[in-house]
Amino acid sequence: MSDIPESMKSELMTWNNGRGISLMDWTANTGSFSLAVGYSELFWPRFIEFENYVLVEGFGREGLRSFERAPGATRHSIEKVMNHFHIADIHHEACADITADKLVILGSRLREIYAAKLAFEFPGRKFSVEFIQPDDPEELEDYQLTFSQV
Numbered sequence: 001m002s003d004i005p006e007s008m009k010s011e012l013m014t015w016n017n018g019r020g021i022s023l024m025d026w027t028a029n030t031g032s033f034s035l036a037v038g039y040s041e042l043f044w045p046r047f048i049e050f051e052n053y054v055l056v057e058g059f060g061r062e063g064l065r066s067f068e069r070a071p072g073a074t075r076h077s078i079e080k081v082m083n084h085f086h087i088a089d090i091h092h093e094a095c096a097d098i099t100a101d102k103l104v105i106l107g108s109r110l111r112e113i114y115a116a117k118l119a120f121e122f123p124g125r126k127f128s129v130e131f132i133q134p135d136d137p138e139e140l141e142d143y144q145l146t147f148s149q150v
Helices: 006-013 023-030 033-043 061-068 075-082 100-121
Strands: 047-050 053-056 127-132 144-149
Touching: 006 023, 006 100, 033 100, 047 100, 053 075, 053 144, 061 075, 075 144, 100 127, 100 144
Parallel strands: none
Antiparallel strands: 047 053, 127 144
């Protein structure tokens, strides 16, 4: 498999008497259906149209109205901030296995997923989906995903 994070390779190689295991087989052996349901919200998010915006379902109206009042605010800038999230926030802040290589793979895949879903649900609109990586790869809280209409 091509997208195995370097930080996971040694763990995967401990399986099958050192012969290793694929990510799919590892997930089947260590995951749970409850986690799969939870991750489905992340990996196939729900988007809604609200006024002239496209936002992730569950957004806060008060936050939206606050951003609208900011000097120089545009639909594009408001959607970018309303629709952004930090990849590290997928799990609790004390999660021990967070690494830059995992965040890069997750962020890249999520960018593809969001772009595909937005194009599927809103075929007449164009979107910019960005995976933002920090200058310092060890700033793990700064890996972000966002999208907005263009």
